[in-house]
Amino acid sequence: MKKASKNLQASQELQKQWHDQKAVLVQYQPGQKVWVLEPVAPRALQDKWSGPHTIVEKKGEVTYLVDLGTARSPLRVFHVNRLKPYYDRADLTLLMATDEGQEEDSDPLPDLFSSTEQDALVEGVVLADCLTAEQKDHCINLLGQFSELFSTVPGTTSWCEHTIDNGDSLHIKSKIYRQPDHVRDCIKQEVQKMLELGVVEHSESPWASPVVLVPKPHSKDGKKEMRFCVDYRVLNQVTKTDAHPIPRADELIDTLASAKYLSTFDLTAGY
Numbered sequence: 001m002k003k004a005s006k007n008l009q010a011s012q013e014l015q016k017q018w019h020d021q022k023a024v025l026v027q028y029q030p031g032q033k034v035w036v037l038e039p040v041a042p043r044a045l046q047d048k049w050s051g052p053h054t055i056v057e058k059k060g061e062v063t064y065l066v067d068l069g070t071a072r073s074p075l076r077v078f079h080v081n082r083l084k085p086y087y088d089r090a091d092l093t094l095l096m097a098t099d100e101g102q103e104e105d106s107d108p109l110p111d112l113f114s115s116t117e118q119d120a121l122v123e124g125v126v127l128a129d130c131l132t133a134e135q136k137d138h139c140i141n142l143l144g145q146f147s148e149l150f151s152t153v154p155g156t157t158s159w160c161e162h163t164i165d166n167g168d169s170l171h172i173k174s175k176i177y178r179q180p181d182h183v184r185d186c187i188k189q190e191v192q193k194m195l196e197l198g199v200v201e202h203s204e205s206p207w208a209s210p211v212v213l214v215p216k217p218h219s220k221d222g223k224k225e226m227r228f229c230v231d232y233r234v235l236n237q238v239t240k241t242d243a244h245p246i247p248r249a250d251e252l253i254d255t256l257a258s259a260k261y262l263s264t265f266d267l268t269a270g271y
Contacts (some may be wrong), residue, residue, distance in 0.1 A: 011019035026080050028055045028064055036066060036078060052086035077247040125150075154197060154269045171206040174231070179213075187211055190228040209235055 030036060033052040040046045056065040062080045124144060126137050148155065179187065194200040213226040256262065 011201040026083075028058070028080075028083065028085070030055055030057055033088075034066065034083045035086055036068070037084075038078075049084075049135060067208050152268055154199065156198075157249045164235075165240040166235070166238045167240055172234050172238065173206060173208040174234050177231075183213055184212060186226055187228070190226075194228075207235070 032055045034055060035049045035051040037047050037049055040048050045260050050068075053069065054067045055140065056067050056075060059065050059077055063077050064080065065075055066078050066083070068074055089200055127139055131139070143150070191200070195202075202230050210231050212229050216225040216227050216230050218225075
């Protein structure tokens with residue numbers, strides 16, 4: 001028994017040496033926000049990231065006291081391996097500079113303070129304090145010209161068409177999933193909303209796939225939101241995939257190297 005215990009200890013020390021060769025010491029400061037990897041009740045073997053939570057103090061060499069903000073156990077000690085830093089999103093800042101001597105646009109500035117939802121989004125755009133009044137006027141004018149890009153109502157495009165090639169496969173008609181009454185009401189509301197938006201239409205196709213509602217990770221105004229999804233796993237099994245090369249990262253970087261401005265866009269929805 002002593003020999004087995006000695007061999008186990010030697011094996012553990014060897015594994016620790018190999019692990020420490022690539023290990024990096026991570027330290028957090030009190031007040032810093034972090035993600036916490038904790039078990040999912042009642043599944044003790046399943047973990048998920050939760051947060052952001054706040055570091056209270058450093059308890060040991062690699063352990064920290066974290067404020068979880070829960071009534072049952074607000075303060076818990078976690079190993080550094082179960083923590084990762086949380087980064088706040090930077091505020092959107094728009095900048096538009098004009099050359100000296102450029103003629104001013106005589107068009108009146110658009111009204112960005114109407115009661116529509118998209119105008120409310122445009123109004124929430126933050127302009128940098130370093131801009132002059134003239135530059136801010138140009139930015140507001142530009143936002144007004146493209147205010148439809150800030151709408152919560154999905155748009156549409158005619159740039160491309162998508163074809164699903166399922167070959168000679170027989171028609172697939174999957175059974176619908178059993179749903180609670182409140183979920184069925186939510187599905188009806190989502191379908192009616194999509195019919196009004198024109199993203200779906202009534203169909204008598206022999207193909208059918210079940211609908212599932214997936215909770216969104218973040219709630220809105222304290223109310224949990226649901227994401228409308230369709231389970232196409234059976235259809236995907238008979239669909240022929242298009243073989244196309246994946247863009248190389250180095251080529252994309254070379255293409256963007258000469259760009260003066262880089263922009264990112266968060267689409268409202270995709271159908």
